[in-house]
Amino acid sequence: xxxxxxxxxxxxxxxxxxxxxxxxxxxxxxxxxxxxxxxxxxxxxxxxxxxxxxxxxxxxxxxxxxxxxxxxxxxxxxxxxxxxxxxxxxxxxxxxxxxxxxxxxxxxxxxxxxxxxxxxxxxxxxxxxxxxxxxxxxxxxxxxxxxxxxxxxxxxxxxxxxxxxxxxxxxxxxxxxxxxxxxxxxxxxxxxxxxxxxxxxxxxxxxxxxxxxxxxxxxxxxxxxxxxxxxxxxxxxxxxxxxxxxxxxxxxxxxxxxxxxxxxxxxxxxxxxxxxxxxxxxxxxxxxxxxxxxxxxxxxxxxxxxxxxxxxxxxxxxxxxxxxxxxxxxxxxxxxxxxxxxxxxxxxxxxxxxxxxxxxxxxxxxxxxxxxxxxxxxxxxxxxxxxxxxxxxxxxxxxxxxxxxxxxxxxxxxxxxxxxxxxxxxxxx
Ligand SMILES: *Cc1c(COP(=O)(O)O)cnc(C)c1O
Numbered sequence: 001x002x003x004x005x006x007x008x009x010x011x012x013x014x015x016x017x018x019x020x021x022x023x024x025x026x027x028x029x030x031x032x033x034x035x036x037x038x039x040x041x042x043x044x045x046x047x048x049x050x051x052x053x054x055x056x057x058x059x060x061x062x063x064x065x066x067x068x069x070x071x072x073x074x075x076x077x078x079x080x081x082x083x084x085x086x087x088x089x090x091x092x093x094x095x096x097x098x099x100x101x102x103x104x105x106x107x108x109x110x111x112x113x114x115x116x117x118x119x120x121x122x123x124x125x126x127x128x129x130x131x132x133x134x135x136x137x138x139x140x141x142x143x144x145x146x147x148x149x150x151x152x153x154x155x156x157x158x159x160x161x162x163x164x165x166x167x168x169x170x171x172x173x174x175x176x177x178x179x180x181x182x183x184x185x186x187x188x189x190x191x192x193x194x195x196x197x198x199x200x201x202x203x204x205x206x207x208x209x210x211x212x213x214x215x216x217x218x219x220x221x222x223x224x225x226x227x228x229x230x231x232x233x234x235x236x237x238x239x240x241x242x243x244x245x246x247x248x249x250x251x252x253x254x255x256x257x258x259x260x261x262x263x264x265x266x267x268x269x270x271x272x273x274x275x276x277x278x279x280x281x282x283x284x285x286x287x288x289x290x291x292x293x294x295x296x297x298x299x300x301x302x303x304x305x306x307x308x309x310x311x312x313x314x315x316x317x318x319x320x321x322x323x324x325x326x327x328x329x330x331x332x333x334x335x336x337x338x339x340x341x342x343x344x345x346x347x348x349x350x351x352x353x354x355x356x357x358x359x360x361x362x363x364x365x366x367x368x369x370x371x372x373x374x375x376x377x378x379x380x381x382x383x384x385x386x387x388x389x390x391x392x393x394x395x396x397x398x399x400x401x402x403x404x405x406x407x408x409x410x411x412x413x414x415x416x417x418x419x420x421x422x423x424x425x426x427x428x429x
Pocket of ligand 1 (some may be wrong): 090120121122123124145197222224225244245246256257258288377
């Protein structure tokens with residue numbers, strides 16, 4: 001057959017037909033379909049390119065869209081049969097995006113794991129671990145991040161056994177030995193979080209991991225405080241590292257997300273399967289692209305957070321109204337030895353226990369007089385924050401005065417101290 005160089009390809013002909021057809025359609029139809037006339041050029045996505053900047057960072061140009069369109073029924077059936085669409089799932093585009101894959105690969109490298117999954121929040125990452133491995137017994141530290149406890153307690157699927165936040169390996173080993181008489185190792189999970197939110201106790205992480213491994217029990221650790229920069233749980237025998245990447249990895253409070261890094265391939269496969277079941281892997285590509293790049297600058301930020309936190313703690317030390325400062329970076333912390341062994345350097349967080357004689361009204365006035373510190377939850381971002389700490393546990397183990405947790409942001413330390421100084425006038429009569 002003679003080749004006609006000017007004959008349009010089938011795809012080009014279709015582009016023209018579609019454009020002509022759309023020209024005769026109502027405005028509402030044209031607004032939806034008009035921006036994409038060339039379906040092949042849109043790489044399957046149903047929305048126009050250029051919405052946000054995700055495409056610029058992605059080989060495949062995912063815009064995080066729900067539907068993945070196919071040129072023909074045959075294309076769809078072939079992708080479906082292979083369990084593969086342009087990226088991952090023929091059935092539905094939110095299951096996993098190339099941006100999420102890129103973030104997972106990066107964090108797997110940072111932690112030295114077999115692979116990682118990305119979820120829509122730190123809590124979703126924690127929930128995904130519990131759902132994927134479905135333990136019927138979970139050992140948790142006293143003082144565990146409250147929403148993690150709530151998820152475990154309110155789903156009611158697992159019995160929860162609490163160990164002290166600063167536990168020794170022996171203490172957790174004894175609990176494991178007891179549990180082993182009732183529950184199979186594969187149905188048991190040892191869950192760690194260190195240092196614990198607000199009060200910063202640190203258990204014998206490596207010792208606990210060794211006991212669990214010897215008992216054939218899986219371990220997972222919430223490593224949000226440390227991030228990969230201060231601690232790599234897998235290096236210390238932990239099976240699954242969880243991080244709320246909403247915090248230091250994103251750094252500006254605009255990357256709501258969480259990761260789970262698995263040490264082994266089999267665990268990774270279970271986590272991936274769980275994402276497909278639950279939909280927790282639907283993380284916006286904007287979040288993924290921010291996270292992908294921001295994590296590269298996390299060390300400079302974290303070091304600056306830590307230096308500023310140290311300067312602020314130094315100021316509080318000289319104030320009579322500060323009864324105690326809680327931070328594992330301090331030599332007077334009972335966990336300082338473990339802190340040095342595991343983490344080596346601090347972060348943005350510390351807690352001040354105020355003099356118990358201070359009336360509550362004065363403390364309120366102090367916090368309300370602060371001009372740079374915002375009253376807000378979360379931490380690890382550029383803005384300095386303050387929040388009351390209400391640990392849910394034996395008060396005999398805690399300071400008696402009211403406690404406030406500070407997040408040292410990326411502002412100039414001198415400005416933050418000047419702010420504390422002016423607000424502290426509200427503390428004295
Ligand atoms: C913030 C936080 C989480 C959860 O992160 P989200 O993204 O807010 O769900 C989990 N663990 C710890 C220790 C945290 O501080």
